[in-house]
Amino acid sequence: MAVIARLEDVTMSYGQRVVLQNLSLDIVEGAITCVIGLSGAGKSTILRLLNGLRRPDSGRIYVKGQELGSLSDRELIELRRSIGFSFQFAALFDSLSVFENVALPLRENTTLGTDEIHKRVTHALESVGLAGAEEKLPAELSGGMVKRAGFARAIITNPDMVLYDEPTTGLDPIITHLLTDTILRLRNQLNGTAVVISHDLQSIFMMADYIAMLFEGAVIAYGSVDEIRASFNPIVQQFLQGSEVGPIPI
Template identity: 45%
Template structure:
């Protein structure tokens, strides 16, 4: 589908630049002699949530990092609001990166910086805001992720789930048009996981954020997604609405969403 069609379909109006649609076409990533991504094609219209699911090692994080401009794909196209980023010059890529926020699989906080400095990092670098304004924005984002008043703590003083939420607060601090979440609820207790799910939907519903959420949490995937894509061995095996995926008769998809140990997916056992 062409960008114009995506924009029309979603009803998003074009203002100073093209809306934040994401389109990936025949994306390949090879490292050494390993083909990690073998021709991935998918699209996310502006303001929608696409959940990407798949077995461990199938290439989800690699795909997200290519889309976020952190890993350079070997070939193919990634269009972010119309800009093709594969092979793009670093200076231009930085402008596109500014439209995106990333929640990393393993929090990726700066250990030597406090929670406040971690969340404020992008705000300080990209916006010339008075310190009081920055403090207010950081406090607001920390409250949104259920961690009010933790500004002075350091990463070593946080539990895994707390660190994850600080990473989330950092990603949303700049109010990006696109958010890429790599397993945002893994390692969180069910109540906090549900708060994070609500937050992801809130970012879509109130700010029109376009999102890709990589997740292993099937309940959460069916709850928050507009579309779901199943990645298998570096390729998109199935894609559709939650209802279409729920009724999909591909045996690999069925085994995955039903969490069965027996089926076509071969798992190496010791």
């Protein structure tokens, strides 16, 4: 079980608020790791730490054997190009069409010709079910389409690892199921690693190989879907059941 990324004893604060405290987590290569936890628990921060968008106050982060703190800006940029990032609200560039949004990483980071870029973007959009939406602007898309366009942009360079920040939040059950299925399919296509932040337990149970439960800045439970479901930890059980009664303060 090879590890592609590792957070080791990481502490991270925003001002006076400590979000992660001595957190350690391994991301297994080729697997889908889902991170669950309460809102504001620091789940999205983990994704930003993994691709170097944030630097921890202390601790070390390793991605593909490289310690991020020791990388130069140029090396960090190179590393980011091998990691796809799907943002919570997709973060599509609103002045660009769907096609141009997805093509941007190829145009700027590779020497591919126009025809090859066109072929790859078309294929990526087809793989997320957005064939025919190439010329639309992000403002003309529905919530589910925006998320899928974000997926396409995240995977267009065939990254080694894709980070999904709340990919199904705020969507109806059908689109949620579709997106969950898309994440699974993309993982299989790319044969790569995915880290998914989500509150949606149904889709997590459908796609996760491993689940890490975050509470008060640390990982309090880690394991397969069955192991997490069977956990005796009362915090995990309260979270899974969505109960107001238990050790988690409301």
